[in-house]
Amino acid sequence: MHEVKLSDGIITLSPLLLDDVEAHLTGEDELLVRWLNGGPSTREGVEGYFQHCWEQWDTAGPLRAFGIRVGADEALAGTIDLRFAGEGLTPGQVNVAYGLYPSWRGRGLATRAVILASQYAASEGGEEAVIQVEPENPASAAVARRAGFTPGKRPHSKDGTRFDWYIRDLRVAPQ
Numbered sequence: 418m419h420e421v422k423l424s425d426g427i428i429t430l431s432p433l434l435l436d437d438v439e440a441h442l443t444g445e446d447e448l449l450v451r452w453l454n455g456g457p458s459t460r461e462g463v464e465g466y467f468q469h470c471w472e473q474w475d476t477a478g479p480l481r482a483f484g485i486r487v488g489a490d491e492a493l494a495g496t497i498d499l500r501f502a503g504e505g506l507t508p509g510q511v512n513v514a515y516g517l518y519p520s521w522r523g524r525g526l527a528t529r530a531v532i533l534a535s536q537y538a539a540s541e542g543g544e545e546a547v548i549q550v551e552p553e554n555p556a557s558a559a560v561a562r563r564a565g566f567t568p569g570k571r572p573h574s575k576d577g578t579r580f581d582w583y584i585r586d587l588r589v590a591p592q
Contacts, residue, residue: 421474423483423533428526429491430483430533432474433467437484440493441467444518452554453516470498479503481537485530487521494521497530499538509544511587515560522556531564539587546587549580558583 423430441463450457470482482498495517503512513534517527535546547569548561561583569582 421481421483421537423537425529425533427487428494428529428533429486430497430530430537431486431491433470433482433484433496435464435467435471437493438463438467440518441496444493444495444520446519449516449518452551452557453514481541483530483534485515485517485521485526487526494518494526495530497527497534499534499543501538501541501543506547509542511538511543511546513538513546513548515557525563527560528563531560531566535564535585535587543587546585548583550583552579552581 421430421432438460442458442460445454445458467482470480472478473480473482479502480498480500482496484493485495485497486492487494495515497513497515500506500512500514506512513531515527515530515534531548535543538546546566548557548566550557550561558581564585566583566585569584571579571581
C-alpha cells in the first residue's frame with residue numbers, strides 16, 4: 418500500500434512519511450492553522466498524526482493522506498487527504514481536504530492535487546468527492562471549482578461551523 422505514487426508530471430502525491438515532519442512544521446502558517454489544522458502543530462502532534470496516517474495505509478483504513486510533492490527532489494509543498502468515511506458523508510462519498518505551504522500557493526498545485534486525489538478515490542471505489550469549505554475561505558472554493566466540483570449543500574458540523582460543500586461525481590470523467 419505504501420508504494421502508491423501518483424503524478425501528473427508536475428506534482429507527485431505519495432504517502433506522508435516521518436521524514437516529512439520538519440518540512441511540515443516549517444511550512445505551516447496561520448492559514449493552514451485556521452482552515453486545516455485547527456491549531457498550531459507541535460512536533461509530537463505531527464509525528465503522531467503522520468504515524469496514524471501510515472497505520473491507515475497499512476490497515477486499509479478510511480484515511481489516505483498524501484504529501485503533495487514538487488520537483489525532481491519531490492519537495493513537500495503541502496498535504497492532501499481523502500477520508501472514505503466521516504461526519505455527514507454517505508456511503509460512496511469521499512471527503513477531500515488539502516493545504517499548501519505559503520511558498521507554493523498560487524501556482525495551481527492544489528487544483529492538480531485535488532484532481533489526482535479524486536482519480537485515486539474513484540479507483541478505490543469512491544463515487545462522489547466532497548470538499549467542505551468554510552464560506553470565509555474563497556481560495557479553497559476556487560480550487561474546488563477549478564477541479565471540476567460544483568456547489569452542493571451548506572450544512573453545519575456538530576460544533577456549529579457552517580460549510581459550503583463542493584461535489585464531483587467520480588463516476589464521470591472530468592471535462
